[in-house]
Amino acid sequence: MIEWNQTSPYPENVIPNLSWNGEYSMRCGTDTLWLEIEELKQQVVAVRYEKQDADGVVWDTDYVMNFKEMKMAIRLDRSYLEEALKVDPAFSTPHFITMLIQKKYLKKDNGLDVLRTPLLVNEENAAVVTDFLQGKKRYRLPLVLIAKTADGTNPVDVKRLAGRLKGAAHVLVWADTHFRESLREACPKLHFPPGCIDIYFPNQAVGQRRYLYRQGQEKRLLEKVVATVIQYANAQLIDPLYTWAGVNNAIYQERYLNSRAEYEAIEKERRDALHQLLTLQSQREDIREQALADAKKEADKILDGFDEDMQKLQAENAQLHSQVERLEYENQGLRAKINSNPKTPALSMGTEDDFYPGEIKDLLLKTLSEKLESLPKHTRRYDVVKDIIDSNDYQKxxxxxxxxxxxxxxxxxxxxxxxxxxxxxxxxxxxxxxxxxxxxxxxxxxxxxxxxxxxxxxxxxxxxxxxxxxxxx
Incomplete structure (x- = not known):
């Protein structure tokens, strides 16, 4: 993590003089640029890096490593303060994954390397695709299969696509247009139009998504593929111990239980001391008074330590509560900003793409215009349909x-x-x-x-x- 931060080519991301002192519970940086480390039972280490841009964008990157299971969760979250000036939909997986790939830390996915570059599929390694399509092999990551266009080119910038989906999906590209014939022989029931991009998900219930190639729509097609894969990743249920909040909550619970056990031990010592005092009452006065003073001194020492621990836990609890409140206020602000937009879409886009700019909108407005002629005037349906047509600049x-x-x-x-x-x-x-x-x-x-x-x-x-x-x- 420190190497990632200190070697970043972006100066605004680097925390000055960041070094690790060997402790697994530390925080360094400023209020708008910081890194924090926490450890749970010498098995799970969680790191959070947060950067707040001047334009109101907050980047949170969480890294949780479970050394018992040898699994790592990496989560990049982008949120916006109420004063944010822009919302950028583009997204890529963290650069940290590139470092893991370069240092060969990542285990193969059922024999398939996890790469940040596209895998060229040809006659020699065709089984990577054919075995999967025939149900003989499954992968833990989604599979993005890209066919050549009719003129033998790629429908999108495959290197850029693979770089943005590194660690989140395998990007496989046909070597040439003739590879389609190999797929047809192996899977005769499947059809692959020129330039199509198929996304196969590990969860068969999710199924497959296909995007068709449209000349002039390459950038938009790339963004749709990225968005589809990232949405699938975001929908996965994650064990709380693979999240920053989950690890911190487990640490808090562990400290609370330890403090409770310490309190019970202190209470037992107090009772034992009281019993000893009562026993000593029958002994000589000087011995009794000295024992009373020693017992009181020891009890005060133990109780002072307990009070200090409780105050520390209460302070940590107040800090966590403050963070929750801050996030809730940010969410409320964003909802208010979105809800205040008078141009709220009446419908959501499906999976079809525009063949030319504005095509889908134009076809919908045409359909509504044709339907409007058959609707009786002075009815709710007529007024709603006419209002949508009038508000959307129908160009015909x-x-x-x-x-x-x-x-x-x-x-x-x-x-x-x-x-x-x-x-x-x-x-x-x-x-x-x-x-x-x-x-x-x-x-x-x-x-x-x-x-x-x-x-x-x-x-x-x-x-x-x-x-x-x-x-x-």
């Missing part, structure tokens, strides 16, 4: 695209250069198998329309236009 982009497709195909006599150019401009990819032409909307196999090379029916173009508009607009 899909209607404009549909009109262009209709004009291109209505008099279709073949896939001319003009028709092909116009279809590509609105997002269609065109393939030709020697007979018919296929237009694929943004490369998504769910939206394919077949066009005859030389149509014999005069209505073929109008029918194709109607099919296309119905499928995608």
């Amino acid at each position: 982009i899909s209607e404009q695209r549909a009109a262009k497709v209709k004009a291109l195909l209505s008099s279709y006599r073949g896939m001319t250069q003009k028709v092909a150019k116009g279809l590509k401009e609105v997002g269609f990819e065109i393939t030709h198998d020697g007979g018919h032409y296929k237009t694929i909307y943004y490369g998504d196999d769910r939206y394919i329309v077949v066009h005859a090379a030389t149509p014999s029916d005069g209505r073929a173009g109008k029918n194709n236009a109607a099919d296309t508009i119905k499928k995608v607009f």
